[in-house]
Amino acid sequence: xNKIILLTCLLTICVAQNNHCAFAYPEKxxxxxxxxxxxxxxxxxxxxxxxxxxxxxxxxxxxxxxxGKQKIDYSKFKTKLQEFTNSTFRRYLxxxxxxxxxxxxxxxxxxxxxxxxxxxxxxxxxSIQWISKKEKRAxxxxxxxxxxxxxxxxxx
Numbered sequence: 001x002n003k004i005i006l007l008t009c010l011l012t013i014c015v016a017q018n019n020h021c022a023f024a025y026p027e028k029x030x031x032x033x034x035x036x037x038x039x040x041x042x043x044x045x046x047x048x049x050x051x052x053x054x055x056x057x058x059x060x061x062x063x064x065x066x067x068g069k070q071k072i073d074y075s076k077f078k079t080k081l082q083e084f085t086n087s088t089f090r091r092y093l094x095x096x097x098x099x100x101x102x103x104x105x106x107x108x109x110x111x112x113x114x115x116x117x118x119x120x121x122x123x124x125x126x127s128i129q130w131i132s133k134k135e136k137r138a139x140x141x142x143x144x145x146x147x148x149x150x151x152x153x154x155x156x
Contacts, residue, residue, distance in 0.1 A: 033107070036105065040139070042058050043153070045100075048122075049095055049096070052078075060149035060151045065152075098118065100116060102116050110143035114141070116136070
């Protein structure tokens with residue numbers, strides 16, 4: 001009984017100190033959660049570091065438009081994403097992402113939706129100073145051949 005109380009107190013203290021943990025981890029057997037989290041982390045981190053080819057490995061060939069209803073041509077999507085990253089890296093150097101949090105994750109069969117938050121850090125060229133911005137995004141994923149891929153990402 002004393003061990004349970006002690007563990008509960010320790011867990012409460014850890015959660016209070018690590019306020020960047022905005023979600024509870026699922027049971028060990030829920031591999032979908034961990035695979036989705038890994039997909040999201042890789043995609044967001046690779047975009048921040050301007051590693052477009054690596055980021056695109058996390059994206060489905062069936063990528064959807066911003067409404068999430070119409071499939072868009074993958075090559076057009078790739079071009080648009082390249083333009084977005086080029087525009088970003090004309091203004092900023094050395095991007096990084098931290099504190100990636102999944103605030104809401106809904107998994108249904110082979111599809112998932114998520115709302116995430118992360119902190120983007122970069123050096124702003126014009127002002128010659130570091131900036132830090134908290135970003136919020138919504139995304140959708142689907143499982144393709146056993147691998148979770150992003151089918152929609154709100155990056156505007």
